[in-house]
Structures are given as structure tokens and as C-alpha cells.
Amino acid sequence: MSRRTRLSHPASRALLGRRSGERAETPVRLARNTGSAKPRKGRRPSWPNDMPKAHDVLVAVLLAGFAPGLARAHEPIFGIGPRTIWKNGFGLETEFEREREEVENVWSLREEILYGITADVALTLEIPYLLEKSDGRSQASGFGDTMLRGKWRFYRKEVWGGIYHAAILGGVEFPTGKTSGVALGSGSYDYFTGLAGAYEGRRWLNFGAVRYRFNTADKTGFARPDVFLYDAAVGFRPVLTEYTQPDVVLMFEINGEVFGKARRNGDPVAGTGGDRMFGSFGVWFTYRNWAFTPGVQFPLVQNMGPLRQQRDFRAVFAVEFHL
Amino acid sequence: MKKRLTTLASIAALAAIFALAPAPLPAQILEAELTVKGLACPFCAYGLERKLKKLPAAASVAITFKQNLARVHFDGRESPDIGDFFRLVHDAGFKLEELRLLVRGRRAEAGGEPCLELPDGKMLPFTSDGVGAALAREVPVGTLVEARAGARAAEEDAGRSRSYILSIESYQVIPR
Numbered sequence: 001m002s003r004r005t006r007l008s009h010p011a012s013r014a015l016l017g018r019r020s021g022e023r024a025e026t027p028v029r030l031a032r033n034t035g036s037a038k039p040r041k042g043r044r045p046s047w048p049n050d051m052p053k054a055h056d057v058l059v060a061v062l063l064a065g066f067a068p069g070l071a072r073a074h075e076p077i078f079g080i081g082p083r084t085i086w087k088n089g090f091g092l093e094t095e096f097e098r099e100r101e102e103v104e105n106v107w108s109l110r111e112e113i114l115y116g117i118t119a120d121v122a123l124t125l126e127i128p129y130l131l132e133k134s135d136g137r138s139q140a141s142g143f144g145d146t147m148l149r150g151k152w153r154f155y156r157k158e159v160w161g162g163i164y165h166a167a168i169l170g171g172v173e174f175p176t177g178k179t180s181g182v183a184l185g186s187g188s189y190d191y192f193t194g195l196a197g198a199y200e201g202r203r204w205l206n207f208g209a210v211r212y213r214f215n216t217a218d219k220t221g222f223a224r225p226d227v228f229l230y231d232a233a234v235g236f237r238p239v240l241t242e243y244t245q246p247d248v249v250l251m252f253e254i255n256g257e258v259f260g261k262a263r264r265n266g267d268p269v270a271g272t273g274g275d276r277m278f279g280s281f282g283v284w285f286t287y288r289n290w291a292f293t294p295g296v297q298f299p300l301v302q303n304m305g306p307l308r309q310q311r312d313f314r315a316v317f318a319v320e321f322h323l
Numbered sequence: 324m325k326k327r328l329t330t331l332a333s334i335a336a337l338a339a340i341f342a343l344a345p346a347p348l349p350a351q352i353l354e355a356e357l358t359v360k361g362l363a364c365p366f367c368a369y370g371l372e373r374k375l376k377k378l379p380a381a382a383s384v385a386i387t388f389k390q391n392l393a394r395v396h397f398d399g400r401e402s403p404d405i406g407d408f409f410r411l412v413h414d415a416g417f418k419l420e421e422l423r424l425l426v427r428g429r430r431a432e433a434g435g436e437p438c439l440e441l442p443d444g445k446m447l448p449f450t451s452d453g454v455g456a457a458l459a460r461e462v463p464v465g466t467l468v469e470a471r472a473g474a475r476a477a478e479e480d481a482g483r484s485r486s487y488i489l490s491i492e493s494y495q496v497i498p499r
Binding site: 074083084085086087088089118119120156158159160161162163200201202205240241242243244245247249284286287288289291322 | 359360361362363364365366367368369370371372373374386387388389391413414415416417418
């Protein structure tokens with residue numbers, strides 16, 4: 001992958017779903033304001049006047065590792081599906097994630113509590129914790145913005161050995177992470193909505209989803225870019241095991257992100273926006289009410305403009321328990 | 324002599340214990356076989372197991388993907404309502420396509436309809452056609468019967484409450 005020298009700030013990442021792109025583009029310019037769009041390698045750029053200030057950058061940095069996921073229960077690893085949980089059922093998930101974007105390394109942990117209000121309506125509370133984020137200049141760790149999200153599975157048609165279903169997704173992210181110093185939260189209320197559908201059979205599983213994230217402005221008037229995300233995933237179960245046996249499903253995914261412009265006081269910020277697409281591979285290991293889901297994601301296409309780092313890879317390992 | 328008295332006392336005590344112990348269950352739902360649509364993955368089917376274990380007197384639940392089946396064995400005097408099976412499977416995120424029961428109950432009549440009466444007083448009406456007709460005609464009221472039957476919704480009241488009726492597939496009279 002080509003490594004353009006960009007800012008090490010993943011600033012304003014709109015996290016729409018931890019699993020598929022979710023991070024909004026960094027509205028930070030890395031290059032010196034010399035008229036050249038290409039910054040010099042190895043040099044720390046200064047901030048041009050028309051770009052967000054250091055505060056914005058910090059806000060962005062804090063968000064780096066926090067890409068909230070959606071209520072999940074046997075879903076694509078980087079995308080999202082319509083699956084909920086049974087009525088009054090609880091799910092607990094711990095997800096460990098590592099992501100690298102050029103010089104930036106992020107290690108994060110997410111704790112999720114999933115609750116089934118009915119078999120078709122589920123709520124998830126997600127509490128992210130950034131273990132370490134290093135961009136070569138500074139490090140941050142601590143709690144990020146808490147997210148509450150939900151699914152309404154409005155369509156479900158059961159067939160022999162499978163199910164067709166679809167769900168509407170929605171959620172809000174609260175500015176619970178600190179924004180002073182090395183910020184760990186966005187400082188703004190952000191919202192998202194989406195639609196997911198799937199056919200899940202014994203041998204093959206197909207998923208598709210679209211999501212849109214609306215990012216509002218923080219107290220300084222800076223708003224991260226809105227993000228449109230799309231996901232397609234295919235799962236294959238090589239061995240048809242029985243209920244009391246361990247189950248393995250191989251997952252192949254395409255995850256895309258289309259970013260709008262960041263805004264300052266309502267005005268678009270130049271140099272922001274773009275799109276990128278990733279290919280992902282993961283495995284579901286499940287045994288009764290335990291699930292272990294490792295996965296890795298690599299970029300296929302990245303057209304993010306001069307202000308954004310290229311993502312090298314993202315890897316997750318999640319453990320989920322239903323009770 | 325003393326030894327003989329001790330032995331007799333022991334026997335009397337044991338007899339008293341057995342006399343006070345609950346009598347064997349005269350009737351109940353013994354087993355339920357649920358044919359379920361939507362069974363695709365073990366992780367999701369765990370919710371079905373959880374739900375079915377909440378049925379009164381459920382002793383064990385076994386799920387078989389190959390046959391799309393969930394079998395529940397019961398061990399107790401209390402019996403679930405037929406509607407509970409349908410409700411719990413729906414709440415687990417699946418669809419109960421077919422329910423078959425192994426029932427031990429007394430032949431009874433309720434509102435002029437032939438029924439099986441369970442020990443907790445529940446009445447399970449059955450259709451008076453086919454094997455059910457033979458059961459209604461040939462087995463006197465009050466007789467203990469073990470029957471294998473399918474269960475289906477009999478009627479629906481404004482879409483809210485349903486009653487269920489059994490379709491007897493086979494039966495045998497339990498000797499007293």
C-alpha cells in the first residue's frame with residue numbers, strides 16, 4: 001500500500017460501528033501551509049489557519065480507537081447483521097482491537113452489554129476503553145464515549161435450517177469521554193441509523209448492511225464528517241455440526257466507508273472527505289453460548305485525500321457470552 | 324424377642340414412610356417434540372434451549388439440527404400450557420412449525436368434547452376423528468390413557484388468545 005506521509009492524527013473518527021468503518025476522517029492537515037499538498041516525510045507539520053486547531057486534533061486523537069459496534073450476536077466481524085437475542089436474554093462481549101494507520105497504533109478494549117427486550121428488539125450499551133494510542137508524538141488511554149444503540153428486527157421469515165431477516169439500526173453516542181488534555185471523547189452527541197439484512201442458513205450465510213452516521217458539532221463548533229458505511233459478508237460453514245458440538249464459520253467481508261466533509265461553524269473544511277474499502281476475513285468459533293471471533297481487515301482502496309492517514313490493517317478478537 | 328420387636332418396628336417405620344410418600348404421577352405431559360423453523364446455528368439456538376427449560380417440569384432439552392427438532396422431557400406433576408410452547412419458541416427467535424406430545428391423562432369430557440385430563444386439572448381437548456374417534460368411543464371416561472398426539476391451534480380470539488386441540492395419533496390404555 002502506498003504510504004503517503006500524512007498526519008498521525010486520526011482525528012475525528014466518526015465511529016459508526018466499530019466493525020465497519022466507523023471512523024470519520026481526520027480534519028487535520030499534515031502538510032505545511034506551503035502550497036504543496038505533499039508534506040515532507042518525517043516532519044511534523046504546522047497548522048494552517050484555515051484548519052482545525054490543536055484542540056480539534058486532540059479530539060480526533062481520542063476517538064481514534066473508538067469505533068462503536070452494534071448489537072451483535074453472531075454477525076459479521078467488521079460489518080453488522082440483523083441478528084438480535086432472545087427475549088430477556090443478555091449478552092456480554094469483550095472485544096480487543098488493534099489498528100494501525102501508518103505511524104499510529106491503537107490498542108483498544110470494548111465492553112458491551114446486550115439485552116433482548118423482545119426476540120426482535122435489542123439494546124446494547126457499549127463502553128470503550130482505549131488501552132493505548134500512540135501516534136509517535138503522544139499517547140492516550142482511558143474511557144471513551146459511551147454508546148447506546150438498538151435494533152428492531154422488523155422482518156423475519158424462518159425456513160427449514162435457516163432464516164431471512166432484516167433490521168433497522170439506530171443509536172446515540174454520548175460525550176462521556178474527556179475532551180480536555182488528550183481528549184478521549186468527541187465532545188458531541190452523535191447519531192447513526194442503518195438497515196441490515198441477511199439470510200443465515202446451515203451451510204451459507206449472506207449479510208448486507210448500510211449505515212449512516214451524523215456527527216454534530218462540539219463546543220468549539222467543529223463537527224467531524226458524516227459517514228456512510230456499507231458492508232457485504234459471506235459466511236461458510238465447512239462442517240455441519242450438531243447443537244452440542246463446536247461450530248466454525250468462515251467469514252469474508254467487504255466493508256466500505258464514504259466520508260463527507262468535516263465542518264467548522266457549519267462551513268466545510270477543505271481537504272476532508274473521501275472513501276475507502278476494506279477486505280476482511282474472520283472466523284466464528286462457537287460452542288453453545290460462547291463465541292470467539294478473531295478477524296483481520298486490510299485496505300483494498302483508499303481515496304482519502306491529503307489530510308488522512310492510510311489504514312494499514314485492523315485486527316479484532318472478541319469473546320461473547322450469552323446468558 | 325427384643326430383636327424381633329426391633330425388626331417389626333423398622334418395617335412399620337418404613338411402611339409409614341412409603342405411605343406418606345407421594346403416589347406415582349397418574350398423568351402428565353411426558354415428552355414434547357417440537358419441529359422448529361429457523362434453526363441454523365448453535366450459538367443462536369442456545370436461546371431456544373434456555374426458553375424451553377423454563378417450561379414447567381421440564382427436565383431436559385435436546386436440540387437436533389439435522390431434524391430441526393427440539394425434544395423436551397418432563398418430570399413433574401405440573402404441565403405446561405400448549406400455548407407456552409408456541410410463545411417461548413417465538414420469544415427465542417424461531418417458529419414452532421409442529422408440536423407433538425406424549426401425554427398421559429384420564430379420558431374426560433368437557434363441554435361435550437372429548438378430552439384428556441392432566442393431574443393439575445388441565446383439559447386437553449382432542450379431535451374426534453380418526454384415532455381420536457376410536458379413543459372417544461372405546462375408552463370410558465376416567466380411564467388412564469397414554470397418547471401420542473399432534474397439537475395445533477383450534478381457534479383464535481381476535482388475534483389475542485388461542486386455544487389448542489390435540490390430534491391423537493396413537494394411544495394405549497394404562498392398566499390400573
